Amino acid sequence: MPIIDLKEISKLYGFGDATTVALDEIDLVIEPGEFVAVMGPSGSGKSTLMNIIGLLDRPTHGNYILGNHAVARLRSNQRAKVRRDKIGFVFQSFNLLPRLNVLENVAIPLSYKNITLMRRLKRASLMLDRVGLADREYFMPRQLSGGQLQRAAIARALINDPNIIIADEPTGNLDSNSSRVVMELLRELHQSGNTILMVTHNPELTRYASRVVYMHDGSIVHDETTPIGEVPKIAKKIMALFPRKTEEDDLAGVSALMNALPHKVIAKKTRKKVKPRRTSKRKTKSKRSKR
Amino acid sequence: MLGTDVKVAIASLRRTKWRSGLAMFGIIIGIVSVVTIVSLGEGMKKQIVGQINRLGSDLITVKPGKSVTRDNNGNITKVHIASNIGFGTGSLAQKDYDTIKDTPNIDIAVPISLISTNAKIGDRQYDDGNIIGTNQDLPAALRQKISYGSFFTANESKKRVAIIGKAVAEKFFQEDVPIGMAFDIHGSEFVVIGVFDKFETAPLGLSTDYNKSIFIPYEAGRDLTGNNNQLAQILVRPKDSSQIGALISMLNKRLGEAHDNQNDFTILKQDENLTVTGDILNLLTGFIAGIAAISLIVGGVGIMNIMLVAVTERTREIGIRKAVGATNYQILRQFMIESTVLSVVGGLAGIILSLLSNYIIRISSNFKPAITWQIIFLATAVSLIIGIIFGITPAIKAASRDPIEALRYE
Numbered sequence: 001m002p003i004i005d006l007k008e009i010s011k012l013y014g015f016g017d018a019t020t021v022a023l024d025e026i027d028l029v030i031e032p033g034e035f036v037a038v039m040g041p042s043g044s045g046k047s048t049l050m051n052i053i054g055l056l057d058r059p060t061h062g063n064y065i066l067g068n069h070a071v072a073r074l075r076s077n078q079r080a081k082v083r084r085d086k087i088g089f090v091f092q093s094f095n096l097l098p099r100l101n102v103l104e105n106v107a108i109p110l111s112y113k114n115i116t117l118m119r120r121l122k123r124a125s126l127m128l129d130r131v132g133l134a135d136r137e138y139f140m141p142r143q144l145s146g147g148q149l150q151r152a153a154i155a156r157a158l159i160n161d162p163n164i165i166i167a168d169e170p171t172g173n174l175d176s177n178s179s180r181v182v183m184e185l186l187r188e189l190h191q192s193g194n195t196i197l198m199v200t201h202n203p204e205l206t207r208y209a210s211r212v213v214y215m216h217d218g219s220i221v222h223d224e225t226t227p228i229g230e231v232p233k234i235a236k237k238i239m240a241l242f243p244r245k246t247e248e249d250d251l252a253g254v255s256a257l258m259n260a261l262p263h264k265v266i267a268k269k270t271r272k273k274v275k276p277r278r279t280s281k282r283k284t285k286s287k288r289s290k291r
Numbered sequence: 292m293l294g295t296d297v298k299v300a301i302a303s304l305r306r307t308k309w310r311s312g313l314a315m316f317g318i319i320i321g322i323v324s325v326v327t328i329v330s331l332g333e334g335m336k337k338q339i340v341g342q343i344n345r346l347g348s349d350l351i352t353v354k355p356g357k358s359v360t361r362d363n364n365g366n367i368t369k370v371h372i373a374s375n376i377g378f379g380t381g382s383l384a385q386k387d388y389d390t391i392k393d394t395p396n397i398d399i400a401v402p403i404s405l406i407s408t409n410a411k412i413g414d415r416q417y418d419d420g421n422i423i424g425t426n427q428d429l430p431a432a433l434r435q436k437i438s439y440g441s442f443f444t445a446n447e448s449k450k451r452v453a454i455i456g457k458a459v460a461e462k463f464f465q466e467d468v469p470i471g472m473a474f475d476i477h478g479s480e481f482v483v484i485g486v487f488d489k490f491e492t493a494p495l496g497l498s499t500d501y502n503k504s505i506f507i508p509y510e511a512g513r514d515l516t517g518n519n520n521q522l523a524q525i526l527v528r529p530k531d532s533s534q535i536g537a538l539i540s541m542l543n544k545r546l547g548e549a550h551d552n553q554n555d556f557t558i559l560k561q562d563e564n565l566t567v568t569g570d571i572l573n574l575l576t577g578f579i580a581g582i583a584a585i586s587l588i589v590g591g592v593g594i595m596n597i598m599l600v601a602v603t604e605r606t607r608e609i610g611i612r613k614a615v616g617a618t619n620y621q622i623l624r625q626f627m628i629e630s631t632v633l634s635v636v637g638g639l640a641g642i643i644l645s646l647l648s649n650y651i652i653r654i655s656s657n658f659k660p661a662i663t664w665q666i667i668f669l670a671t672a673v674s675l676i677i678g679i680i681f682g683i684t685p686a687i688k689a690a691s692r693d694p695i696e697a698l699r700y701e
Binding site for chain 2: 051056080081095099108109112116
């Protein structure tokens with residue numbers, strides 16, 4: 001039985017002539033234990049899809065079955081509870097609370113269940129041990145490296161034993177060494193049976209995935225199951241065209257990937273207006289460096 | 292769970308110590324002023340009750356002016372405050388004293404007349420207190436002892452002698468026991484023959500402070516100012532205190548006849564005296580405390596302001612917390628607890644400062660403010676309520692943030 005079953009999920013913004021389609025009748029089924037990489041250029045609807053799967057957002061139309069439950073029409077408080085119990089988020093910018101120590105950060109999701117403080121911290125401690133940060137429990141987030149922060153964030157995502165881990169460009173703010181450590185951790189989690197959904201711009205990282213989904217203009221235009229450890233065919237094409245050096249290359253690679261796809265699919269989809277999104281990596285990064 | 296939440300709130304407030312402290316400032320000031328004023332009022336009431344109890348319940352006070360309205364059963368229905376705070380009209384005179392004196396069943400009747408002139412020693416003038424003309428029964432009527440010397444007797448009622456309050460001895464004569472010393476009233480020489488024990492007085496007492504008064508024989512006083520002495524009060528004690536009710540009706544009747552049935556005088560029992568002063572004090576403290584309470588509202592607005600800033604600053608935190616499963620209610624609760632902790636901590640600091648100000652008032656004046664448990668409880672409850680009321684808006688704002696928008700917030 002699939003763990004995630006999206007049927008004709010659409011997300012529209014605005015009204016009348018100004019309507020923009022962020023997601024256009026997406027169908028997606030994810031089985032337990034899959035490691036799905038989602039690729040696509042900025043504005044292709046990846047983040048919107050992640051937000052809907054992660055129950056941060058509601059689809060305008062369509063059905064969403066998570067586990068056994070139809071969750072598309074839930075009210076915000078019910079969605080919050082489902083998020084708490086079934087979904088773990090890993091963000092590009094880590095999103096640990098700067099004023100809490102690592103242990104407290106990892107324990108946050110538990111504080112929204114009726115669990116005593118002692119037990120929360122105990123479980124958080126076990127989880128930190130699992131991601132290899134046992135000796136960093138009482139460090140403040142600013143005292144950790146990017147890779148350590150992301151591992152702590154993964155520990156937080158895991159603490160409620162979620163059905164699915166949603167990672168939105170988890171290595172986007174990391175150097176290649178830290179990236180490798182984080183990806184190895186995700187691989188371990190995958191091997192131990194976790195279901196992972198990861199957005200990435202880096203074709204190289206699709207190596208870790210068991211399945212790669214390509215999005216463009218709010219639609220899934222390509223869906224490929226690949227053996228783990230291998231870069232799928234289309235991603236390979238991009239890598240050949242643009243050997244990876246910088247982030248821009250990544251982005252250019254994704255665009256090239258889209259051009260490499262069957263032309264008619266793209267042509268059909270590009271007729272639609274797509275709301276410009278602010279998820280560009282460069283923007284986020286320059287803002288971060290200003291802080 | 293609440294305990295943990297409060298700990299979390301305290302930790303989060305400690306991270307912005309200055310800001311939290313300043314936000315509390317308004318509440319602290321408000322609580323200090325309200326608690327201090329209410330406790331001053333309470334203290335005064337206590338002192339007055341003590342005074343009245345000491346004087347005994349059978350003391351009857353006859354005052355000029357109509358200061359209360361009574362129903363048919365004689366119960367007070369309304370207190371006329373103006374005529375109790377010094378606007379009483381001078382409608383009691385010598386003849387009323389005579390009328391009362393001749394009423395049967397009276398043990399003692401004591402006139403109190405204020406002689407509007409100053410005492411002098413050489414060039415030194417005494418204008419802190421009053422000169423009171425009275426008779427030999429005053430110590431019995433007030434149940435007051437003489438520390439040194441003696442009160443004048445019935446035979447001395449025309450002599451130029453004086454008994455003085457403790458404060459007069461210190462301030463005017465600058466001696467502890469100025470017995471035998473002479474001073475001047477209206478050109479006549481008077482000799483001090485006695486000093487009263489310290490009178491237990493209520494500060495801001497609506498009556499005269501006897502510690503600062505000079506007592507002279509009534510008739511000697513009348514000689515000084517001519518015959519038209521108005522009486523400020525006549526104190527009466529019945530022979531049989533169980534007959535006090537009957538005596539009061541009798542006095543009312545006889546004085547009424549003497550005044551052509553004009554109700555321009557008031558006869559009060561001690562417990563009624565208490566009602567009258569209590570009413571006036573309640574009004575006064577209520578009024579001032581009301582003004583002070585405005586600063587509590589200002590304090591509340593200060594807290595609201597700080598919480599609104601905190602909500603904006605912590606938008607991203609709200610987004611993160613929502614993403615990992617916090618419901619709107621849980622976010623609301625977090626911010627409500629924070630504002631309430633802020634306000635209650637301010638309130639408690641205010642109570643502590645009030646205790647301090649209470650102590651300072653006690654040692655530096657003759658006020659005896661009384662901080663009761665009720666006042667402390669009330670102040671805590673008020674600061675709790677302020678935290679809740681003024682925390683609602685920021686907390687609702689926090690709770691209603693969209694998690695996606697909040698996560699993008701920089």
